[in-house]
Amino acid sequence: MISRSVVRIIALILVCETVSLATAYHGPEQARFIMPPTGRTTASGTASNVYNASEIQPLHLSSIGSTKFTTLSHPGFPNTRIRVKKTDFCDSTVNVYTGYLDVDAGAKHMFFYFFESRRSPETDDVMMWINGGPGCSSATGLLMELGPCNIDMQNLSSNGTVWNPYSWNSEANIFFLDQPVGVGFSYADYGETVETTEDAAKNVHAFISIFFDTFTQFSGRPFHLSGESYGGRYLPVFASEIYDQNQIALREGRSAINLQSVLIGNGITDISTLYQGRYEVECGTASLPVPFQSISTCVRMKTALPRCQKAMRETCIDQFDSINCRAAVNFCDSELSTAMYATGRNVYDISKPCEGELCYKEIGAIKAYLNLAETQELLGVKTPYDFAACSGDVGQNFDAHMDKWAVHTQDYVANLLDRGVRILIYAGTYDWRCNHIANKLWVDKLEWSGQAAYAAEEWRDWTAEGHKAGEVKETPLLTFATIREAGHMMKSFAMVSRWLARGHL
Ligand SMILES: *[C@@H]1O[C@H](CO)[C@@H](O)[C@H](O)[C@H]1NC(C)=O
Numbered sequence: 102m103i104s105r106s107v108v109r110i111i112a113l114i115l116v117c118e119t120v121s122l123a124t125a126y127h128g129p130e131q132a133r134f135i136m137p138p139t140g141r142t143t144a145s146g147t148a149s150n151v152y153n154a155s156e157i158q159p160l161h162l163s164s165i166g167s168t169k170f171t172t173l174s175h176p177g178f179p180n181t182r183i184r185v186k187k188t189d190f191c192d193s194t195v196n197v198y199t200g201y202l203d204v205d206a207g208a209k210h211m212f213f214y215f216f217e218s219r220r221s222p223e224t225d226d227v228m229m230w231i232n233g234g235p236g237c238s239s240a241t242g243l244l245m246e247l248g249p250c251n252i253d254m255q256n257l258s259s260n261g262t263v264w265n266p267y268s269w270n271s272e273a274n275i276f277f278l279d280q281p282v283g284v285g286f287s288y289a290d291y292g293e294t295v296e297t298t299e300d301a302a303k304n305v306h307a308f309i310s311i312f313f314d315t316f317t318q319f320s321g322r323p324f325h326l327s328g329e330s331y332g333g334r335y336l337p338v339f340a341s342e343i344y345d346q347n348q349i350a351l352r353e354g355r356s357a358i359n360l361q362s363v364l365i366g367n368g369i370t371d372i373s374t375l376y377q378g379r380y381e382v383e384c385g386t387a388s389l390p391v392p393f394q395s396i397s398t399c400v401r402m403k404t405a406l407p408r409c410q411k412a413m414r415e416t417c418i419d420q421f422d423s424i425n426c427r428a429a430v431n432f433c434d435s436e437l438s439t440a441m442y443a444t445g446r447n448v449y450d451i452s453k454p455c456e457g458e459l460c461y462k463e464i465g466a467i468k469a470y471l472n473l474a475e476t477q478e479l480l481g482v483k484t485p486y487d488f489a490a491c492s493g494d495v496g497q498n499f500d501a502h503m504d505k506w507a508v509h510t511q512d513y514v515a516n517l518l519d520r521g522v523r524i525l526i527y528a529g530t531y532d533w534r535c536n537h538i539a540n541k542l543w544v545d546k547l548e549w550s551g552q553a554a555y556a557a558e559e560w561r562d563w564t565a566e567g568h569k570a571g572e573v574k575e576t577p578l579l580t581f582a583t584i585r586e587a588g589h590m591m592k593s594f595a596m597v598s599r600w601l602a603r604g605h606l
């Protein structure tokens with residue numbers, strides 16, 4: 102057990118430098134730095150609600166140098182710092198910054214990438230992208246999907262990446278955050294962990310607050326939270342934390358984060374429809390014109406489905422009981438998931454074979470690239486651990502709390518909608534894991550003030566470059582879109598471009 106005073110030592114030696122934190126923190130003379138942070142002590146990066154906002158040091162992002170980290174502090178988050186530096190990583194056409202959010206008096210370090218917009222960094226919106234897992238690095242979204250560069254799989258470039266013309270930073274300033282601590286390049290000095298989404302939200306809120314308050318050029322800029330997969334659990338909670346903290350900030354005369362929308366791709370949000378969706382993808386015609394699973398397996402799955410749903414309803418949903426809910430989920434997985442793994446198909450894109458870690462060869466290449474000393478030098482990464490695409494430890498810690506099953510995450514979505522935060526739920530039709538049917542089913546039954554209006558809307562095709570890109574149903578606040586023949590991992594630039602420009606597809 103690490104005492105709080107030991108943890109506090111660390112905060113005070115976070116100066117602008119790139120020295121190895123591991124060595125910097127353990128010198129014997131550091132005892133003299135013991136000093137409680139001024140003001141209220143706060144837990145885990147939570148905002149101390151009352152503070153003097155004029156103590157914030159405003160900066161322009163362009164003043165951040167590339168040779169060493171610049172450290173930012175914030176009176177509202179006395180146990181938290183951001184270190185940031187400029188880098189030549191990934192996109193030579195814009196300014197790129199990387200750094201760490203040091204939380205809990207510097208004991209937890211959360212790594213981020215920030216790319217300015219290719220169009221108009223001074224006026225374009227700000228987005229944040231978060232991959233799922235729980236435990237997976239946002240570097241996979243960056244380097245495989247929507248980031249400014251993608252991992253070079255064909256030996257085309259000398260720097261390991263190729264420029265992505267469909268990057269989401271074409272029209273927005275965008276962050277990629279490795280969270281919670283323990284994910285990607287984010288790490289803790291003494292093995293501290295974050296084990297639930299509700300806890301993780303506090304660190305994310307601190308990060309966004311410090312960024313917007315310090316870099317006043319972005320103050321008030323429309324902000325969008327985006328992500329995929331377990332992001333369907335993370336993002337509604339993160340957005341709700343931002344919304345609730347905004348109300349406190351406004352009451353106290355401080356500025357609020359201009360949270361506009363949440364974009365969730367192939368997410369897991371309402372667990373009640375998950376297994377039915379998987380059945381429809383394998384045994385129905387929801388994804389492919391002819392079901393690919395064997396008839397005997399489909400019959401078996403169909404027989405097990407009502408029992409799975411009843412058990413989940415009774416033990417996870419209506420009244421959560423961790424032992425019985427886990428037993429229900431184990432039953433559902435064994436009857437409704439194992440047959441899919443046996444097909445050898447890519448569970449994130451049923452049209453492809455499963456090849457490599459997470460069924461994609463890219464993952465191994467990303468891991469190798471991010472573990473190169475020269476890449477880590479470019480990024481300013483100092484971590485005692487090798488980069489992993491997904492952290493098994495983080496996944497297990499979340500699972501120990503049954504984070505995925507214990508909370509009605511869809512209720513966060515309903516509450517956000519009822520307060521005017523726009524939500525885009527989108528899904529590639531070739532994903533099996535968090536597929537479009539499961540998502541459509543929960544969105545249809547979501548209880549919110551616009552439920553009837555949403556139900557009354559017609560489905561229509563949406564197009565990109567003259568071709569059908571998918572189907573969409575939308576009300577002013579809620580949009581549901583499919584991306585035709587896309588998997589779990591995708592670029593979907595046409596979609597995000599429209600969403601940012603006009604708030605619907
Ligand atoms: C807030 O801080 C500023 C600058 O340090 C100071 O001038 C001002 O008096 C403070 N206001 C309050 C209410 O403490």
Ligand SMILES: *[C@@H]1O[C@H](CO)[C@@H](O)[C@H](O)[C@H]1NC(C)=O
Nearest residue numbers: 190191192193258259260264
């Ligand atoms: C990496 O190399 C590719 C191809 O040679 C080039 O297009 C790209 O701009 C380079 N990336 C960076 C960050 O210099």
Ligand SMILES: *[C@@H]1O[C@H](CO)[C@@H](O)[C@H](O)[C@H]1NC(C)=O
Nearest residue numbers: 253254255256257258259260
């Ligand atoms: C990649 O290209 C470089 C030079 O263009 C070459 O030296 C190297 O052997 C190639 N690597 C592979 C795996 O093909």
